[in-house]
Amino acid sequence: MLDIHTRLATLKRPTLLTRAVRFGVDDYRxxxxxxxxxxxxxxxxxxxxxxxxxxxxxxxxxxxxANSANYSPAAHVEVLIAISGEARLMQATGPQVI
Structure with missing residues (x-):
């Protein structure tokens, strides 16, 4: 199993999703x-x-x-924003023991 930093570093998504995340991450609460x-x-x-x-x-x-009809781009962006926001906060607060 990959550690959390490796999983974050290897997370690759389409450009449109990553651009949306960059616009939304500053508003993450x-x-x-x-x-x-x-x-x-x-x-x-x-x-x-x-x-x-x-x-x-x-x-x-x-x-x-899978091109599923249940896929929601908005939900995907929302989760990716949270991942990016949490990663920023974790980096800002220093190392944690998981």
Whole structure:
């Protein structure tokens, strides 16, 4: 299993998705967005949140690759924004023990 930093570094998505994420990441608010995406009351640490978000994103990306009618580009961008925001916050707060 890859560590979280390797998973983030190897996450490659289409240009249109990554551009949308860059526009939205500055507005990421952990207390609002992360709670809604993970459907939890108490927020986990950044590393734990990233692991959960990467799992969600993996499922959404599988729908995209399968050309599924259930694929939502808006939901995909929302999760990618949360991943990018959490990665920024984790980097800003220093190393964590996961």
């Amino acid at each position: 952990r207390d609002i967005h992360l709670r809604r995406l993970l459907q939890i009351e108490n927020l986990p640490r950044h590393g734990d949140a990233l692991i959960r978000l990467l799992g969600i994103e993996e499922e959404i990306n599988a729908l995209r690759l």
